[in-house]
Amino acid sequence: MSRSRRQRSRQSIARPRRLAAPPLRFFLPVTVLATLLALMILRGMANNEVFHDERIAVSVDKKTVPTSVLEGGPIVDARGDKNDKPVNYTIPHKTVVLSFDDGPSAQWTPKILKVLKDEDIRADFFVTGSMVTRNPALIRQIVADGHEIGLHTFTHPDLALHSGSRLTWELGETQLALAGVAGIHSSLFRPPYSSTVDALDDWSWPVTKQAGSEGYLTAFIDKDTDDWKRPGVDSIVKAAMPDLPGQGQMILLHDAGGDRAETLAALPVIIDKLKAQGYTFRTIGEALGTGPANTEVSGFSLWVGKGFLWCTTASVWLMPWLVGLLAVVGVLVMARFALMLVLSAVHVRRTRKKGFTWGDPVTEPVTVVVPAYNEQECITNTLLSLARSDHPIEVIVVDDGSTDDTSAIVEELDLPMVRLIRQPNSGKPAALNTGVAAASYDLIVMMDGDTVFEPSTVRELVQPFGDPRVGAVAGNAKVGNRDTLIGAWQHIEYVMGFNLDRRMYDVLNCMPTIPGAVGGFRRSALEQAGGMSDDTLAEDTDVTMALHRAGWRVVYAENARAWTEAPVSMKQLWSQRYRWSYGTMQAMWKHRHSLLERGPAGHFGRVGLPFVALFMVITPLLAPAIDIGMVYGVVFVDAYKTLAAWFAVMALQAVCAWWSFHLDKEKAWHLITLPAQQVVYRVLMYMVLLQSAITALTGGRLRWQKLRRTGEVGLDVTTGAMSS
Incomplete structure (x- = not known):
C-alpha cells in the first residue's frame, strides 16, 4: 500500500462518526403530536390562557432613568442612536x-x-x-x-x-x-x-x-x-x-x-x-x-x-372539537376499565366455579403445528417443552425456507413425536396451512417457534373443545424475558392489556384474536373459515374474525400458559407492534361486511367489530390527546388540578393492573415499573398505532419483518420450571 493510500486509510478510520438521525418512522407520529400541541398553544395564546401572567412589578428606585425622561413628554424615543x-x-x-x-x-x-x-x-x-x-x-x-x-x-x-x-x-x-x-x-x-x-x-x-x-x-x-x-x-x-x-x-x-x-x-x-x-x-x-x-x-x-392567523383561527375553531374529543376518549377509557373489571370478574366466577366443565374431558391426541423461520436460537427449547406435555400430541415443524440451522437442530433432537416438513419460504400463513394439511388429528394447536409450553398447556388448551360449539381457543400468552425494563413493560401489557381483555371478550362472545403463540382449533372450523390467510399481516386476528363469521365460538383458556420471547429492543418492539396494529386494521377492513350480516356473524359485526374499533384502534389512537392535554394543562393552565386528574387516571390503571395480576396469579412487584410504562411505553405504542393508521389511510404496504431472537426463554427439563 502506498504512503498516500495509508494516510487516507488512517484519515478514514479517525474520522468521527456522525450522530445517527432519528428513524423516519418517528417523524409522522411526532409531527402529528407536535402539531396538536402547537395548535393548543396557539389557541391558548389567542384566549390569553397560555403565558398569562397578572403579576405587577413594584419598584421605587429611579437611579437608571434619565431625569430628562422622567420630566419629559409621554412619548419616549429611544430608537437607534437615541438609545x-x-x-x-x-x-x-x-x-x-x-x-x-x-x-x-x-x-x-x-x-x-x-x-x-x-x-x-x-x-x-x-x-x-x-x-x-x-x-x-x-x-x-x-x-x-x-x-x-x-x-x-x-x-x-x-x-x-x-x-x-x-x-x-x-x-x-x-x-x-x-x-x-x-x-x-x-x-x-x-x-x-x-x-x-x-x-x-x-x-x-x-x-x-x-x-x-x-x-x-x-x-x-x-x-x-x-x-x-x-x-x-x-x-x-x-x-x-x-x-x-x-x-x-x-x-x-x-x-x-x-x-x-x-x-x-x-x-x-x-x-x-x-x-x-x-x-x-x-x-x-x-x-x-x-x-x-x-x-x-x-x-x-x-x-x-x-399563515400565523390561519393557524391561530384554525386552533380556535378546532379547540371545541378537541375538548369534545377528550371527553369522548375519557368516556371510552373509563368504559373500557369498567367493562374489563366487571366482565373479567364474571369470567372468573363462571370458569372457576366448582364443578364447571366444558363438557366431557378431551383426551384425544392433538397435532401441534410449529411454523419456523430461522429459529435456531429457540427451536430446541420449544420442542423440549412439548416433549414434556402431559397430553398425547404429535408435533409438526414446518421449516419455511430457513437459512440457518433450524432444520438441522430439529433432526438432531430426534424426538419421536416430531415430524419435520421443509418448504420454500412462503410466509407464516402458508407454513401453518402446510402443517394443518399434514396433521393426523382433528384438534390442532398452533404455537410460534420462539414459544415454550408448560407440561399442562396443551391439555388445558383443548378442554373447551368439550363444547361442540367451540371452534377455537385462545391461550394465555406470557412474557418469558421479563427481567429487563422493556420486558417488564411488555409483561404488564400482556397480563393487563391482552389477557384481561380476552376475559372481557370471552364473556361478550366476540374474541378478536387468538394469539399466534398459543391457540387451539378444530380442523373443521379452520376449513370452514378458509384456513390461514395471507390477506393481512395479522393472520391470527383474520382467522379469528372468520371463525366468528362462520358461527363458531372462540373462548379463552386462562390455564393454557405459553411463555414467549418478547422483543428486547425498542426497534424490534416497534416493528412487531407496527405489524400487529396494521394487520388488525387490515382484518377489520376485510371483515367489515359482518356489520350487516345476521346470526352469529352479525353478532360479531355488531358487537365485536365495534369493540375492536373502539378499544383497540380509536381509543389508543385518540388517547395522545389526553397526554397532550395534560402537558398543556400542567404548563399553561393549572398544574395541580391537571396532575391530580392525571394521577387519578393512573390510579385507576393501577387498580386494573393489580386486578389482572391477581387473576393471573402473577407477582405484583413488576408493577413498580407501571408509572414509567404509562409515560414512555404507552406513548411509544400510541406512535406505532398512529403510524399504522397513516400507513393504512395512505394505502401504504408493509412487508413481513422477522424479529431477532436470543433463545433466552426456556424450560428446565428436569423440574418443568420456567427459566429465562
Whole structure:
C-alpha cells in the first residue's frame, strides 16, 4: 500500500462518526403530536390562557432613568442612536390624543368606533395580539376608519418581570397577527401596566430601552382616567380634563378588559368638553408630525402573518372539537376499565366455579403445528417443552425456507413425536396451512417457534373443545424475558392489556384474536373459515374474525400458559407492534361486511367489530390527546388540578393492573415499573398505532419483518420450571 493510500486509510478510520438521525418512522407520529400541541398553544395564546401572567412589578428606585425622561413628554424615543440619549416628545398645545388599551373587544370596540366616527375623530388603539387574532374584522375596521394601531404585547404581561427575549417574542407575535389581519406593521408600543412617564423606574426603564433598540416609539400617557376601575362616568370625565388650560395631552381609556359601559358613556362627554375648550383630536403620528405609525407589509412578511392567523383561527375553531374529543376518549377509557373489571370478574366466577366443565374431558391426541423461520436460537427449547406435555400430541415443524440451522437442530433432537416438513419460504400463513394439511388429528394447536409450553398447556388448551360449539381457543400468552425494563413493560401489557381483555371478550362472545403463540382449533372450523390467510399481516386476528363469521365460538383458556420471547429492543418492539396494529386494521377492513350480516356473524359485526374499533384502534389512537392535554394543562393552565386528574387516571390503571395480576396469579412487584410504562411505553405504542393508521389511510404496504431472537426463554427439563 502506498504512503498516500495509508494516510487516507488512517484519515478514514479517525474520522468521527456522525450522530445517527432519528428513524423516519418517528417523524409522522411526532409531527402529528407536535402539531396538536402547537395548535393548543396557539389557541391558548389567542384566549390569553397560555403565558398569562397578572403579576405587577413594584419598584421605587429611579437611579437608571434619565431625569430628562422622567420630566419629559409621554412619548419616549429611544430608537437607534437615541438609545443612550433618549428623547421625549410632548403633545402639542390644544391637541388631544385619545388612546384605548387592551382591545379590540367584540362588545365594546364597535360602539367606541361609532362614537369616534360620529365625532369625526381619529384615535390610537393599543391592541394585544390575543385580541387581534380573535377579532380580525375589528382591526380592519380600525385601520379603515383612519385610526392608528399600537402594540400592547400579545398576552399583556408586565414585561419588567420577564426577560428581554419575552419582550421580543410578545412584540413579534403581535406584529405577525397585525400583518395577517390587516397587512400592517406598527412602530408604536405601550407597555402593559404603564402610566405616566414619571412613573418609570429601574425595573420598567430597561423595557423602554429595549423596545427602542428594536425600533419602537414608546407611548406613555398624560392623563389616566382609571376607567378600568369603573369609578363612575363623572370621575372618568373629570380625570380626562387638562390640568392647565390648553395643555396638550395623551388620555388613557380602555375598550376591552371588562365592562366598558362607563367608558362608552364618558367618551362623548370628554369629546364635547374638550372641543368646547378649543382642542383638536389627533393620532400620535399626526400630533408629532412624524407620519403614520402604521405601514403596509408585503411579500414574505405578509404571508407569514397570514399563515400565523390561519393557524391561530384554525386552533380556535378546532379547540371545541378537541375538548369534545377528550371527553369522548375519557368516556371510552373509563368504559373500557369498567367493562374489563366487571366482565373479567364474571369470567372468573363462571370458569372457576366448582364443578364447571366444558363438557366431557378431551383426551384425544392433538397435532401441534410449529411454523419456523430461522429459529435456531429457540427451536430446541420449544420442542423440549412439548416433549414434556402431559397430553398425547404429535408435533409438526414446518421449516419455511430457513437459512440457518433450524432444520438441522430439529433432526438432531430426534424426538419421536416430531415430524419435520421443509418448504420454500412462503410466509407464516402458508407454513401453518402446510402443517394443518399434514396433521393426523382433528384438534390442532398452533404455537410460534420462539414459544415454550408448560407440561399442562396443551391439555388445558383443548378442554373447551368439550363444547361442540367451540371452534377455537385462545391461550394465555406470557412474557418469558421479563427481567429487563422493556420486558417488564411488555409483561404488564400482556397480563393487563391482552389477557384481561380476552376475559372481557370471552364473556361478550366476540374474541378478536387468538394469539399466534398459543391457540387451539378444530380442523373443521379452520376449513370452514378458509384456513390461514395471507390477506393481512395479522393472520391470527383474520382467522379469528372468520371463525366468528362462520358461527363458531372462540373462548379463552386462562390455564393454557405459553411463555414467549418478547422483543428486547425498542426497534424490534416497534416493528412487531407496527405489524400487529396494521394487520388488525387490515382484518377489520376485510371483515367489515359482518356489520350487516345476521346470526352469529352479525353478532360479531355488531358487537365485536365495534369493540375492536373502539378499544383497540380509536381509543389508543385518540388517547395522545389526553397526554397532550395534560402537558398543556400542567404548563399553561393549572398544574395541580391537571396532575391530580392525571394521577387519578393512573390510579385507576393501577387498580386494573393489580386486578389482572391477581387473576393471573402473577407477582405484583413488576408493577413498580407501571408509572414509567404509562409515560414512555404507552406513548411509544400510541406512535406505532398512529403510524399504522397513516400507513393504512395512505394505502401504504408493509412487508413481513422477522424479529431477532436470543433463545433466552426456556424450560428446565428436569423440574418443568420456567427459566429465562
